Amino acid sequence: MEDQLDLFERYEWEVSGGLSGERLDKAVSSRNEDWSRVRVQEWIKSGLVLVNGRAKKGNYRLKEGEMIEVLVPPAEELQVEAEPIPLDIRYEDEDVLVVNKPRGMVVHPGPGNYSGTLVNALLAHCKEDLSGIGGVARPGIVHRIDKDTSGLLMVAKNDRAHQSLVAQLKEHSVERVYVAVVHGVIPHENGTIDAPIGRDPAHRQRMAVIHKNSKHAVTHFTVRERFSGTTLVECRLETGRTHQIRVHMKYIGFPLVGDPVYGPKKNAYPIEGQALHAQVIGFTHPRTGERIRIEAELPEDMERLLHFLRARQ
Template identity: 45%
Template sequence: MSKTFDDDEGGRPVSLVLEPDAAGERLDKALACVSDVSRSRLQALIAAGALSRDGFVLTDASAKAQPGEYILLFPAPEAAEPQPQDLPLTILYEDADLIVIDKAAGMAAHPAPGTPDGTLVHALLHHCAGTLSGIGGVLRPGIVHRLDKETSGVMVAAKSDRAHQGLAALFAAHDLERAYIALTRGAPAPSSATVTTRLGRSPHDRKKMAVLKAGGREAITHYRVQAVYGPAERPAAARVICRLETGRTHQIRVHLAHKGVPCLRDPVYGHGAPTAAVREAIVASGLGRQALHAAILGFVHPVTGERLRFETSPPADMQGLEAALTKL
């Protein structure tokens, strides 16, 4: 059976097994038959020392193949260094050490596969003109935390290394105030509680996060229902404020889905269809993303010691949806 490779294989060892009938063939030709990698690429990888067998590196693509397992290491793709881009930013605060922005939905925090430009990093490189902290590396300068691409709201970035180190320590210790507003399908019960689980990569889909029985990392979310929409005995939707005690990837989205009340329009965790009236409200509002907004970020300035707190309202798409939901 041939092995298909994709960009996600970059930087990871891949096992290729040659059967006894491949013995005596050219090594590159035999390996090409059990993969969809071209012979020319295999030759280059082998010459670069990326192929091994039984712990020994093989560098001769024309050598005779032997049956058994070969390990082929695909090098991680080298991303191009992001260039400054003059993109609109809503700046809430800025000084010599840090900058706080209200990130728009649709803007990724940093470059990644599928999002090579148009990110917050590109915008900050232009706005800050060489003053971002370099601790995050060339692809993530100044970035100490992130919001999902389609989640709007308050983010902070570091302009100096001392601010970067201080902010990273605050996030690691969870010594910040962070609150998110979510519009959910249905309303969680009870109306106020704490969700504590283990979160990690889904064993069924590595692009998703999931609640795990074992492994992963502890994730704690405190939530409270602020409003319900539709019949009180069976709400069609709700406005829920979520306060993070930990900050795991997709934490709020996974926890709300785990409670059976995913964010409306969540393309990954939004299992179950909302009522027809809610669907009509979504269409009328023009919301095309998960209804989640990072509304509050509060922390002690890592350099000056000043206590800072920023609060923003959800953008027009969520406000429009909420206005439509109030009519249910």
């Protein structure tokens, strides 16, 4: 065991300020956004989390000046299998692939989702032709959209293409247009939300508009159609933060219809998951320099939602 502990990452810090009186499991999980509460609780049960050198239960209340020590076990090597899952491919050549992801599909493997992901499908379709920059779990993945968001994603088939597309994302030259249905009737025709996004300190699985430990985030929106109590909007991303459109629209008082995290608890509309679709992707081709622009029609569930909203006007 001592030899194995050499492979563990060790973290140590003193309890101070807001951590005094906090539960041990919550305090440790808030230390690092990659440390989920469930994962931390497993470490606590395994004796990998110590307070003043002693193991404690997850509900132990911390005291000012105590020392917390965490031993993070080495990551297990992930084996990602190719799976013959049908893909809706909208563009493909030797460098780049654009796929229209269905709602409900996870982009890459992770805890609780080791199969049935877009990466599993891409490995079957592309064989060895995917960039390796994203690592074993994320071959070819340049950017992501949420599980319950549908729409267009760029995929890099080699490292040169990957580096080019990532650079375009960083310089904000990739066109990304989303369509969403939000609660409330937006009175103005368009607007820009310039508000930083970071991990919600009260709910570590969520994001929020906060000014500490956050990143610059900008969303431009335009009203497409108004209904009784809801609005169809077009959102253009200037930046690409986690849950950006969902968080920004909630921030200005118009959360997405069907959003189980940022919207009302009760969903009274005929759609499962947030009504959000990545409709347009535009980028400069990494090899030819040609401007590529792909547009995907709304999925059936969003069309049904719009029909429902129009019918009850």
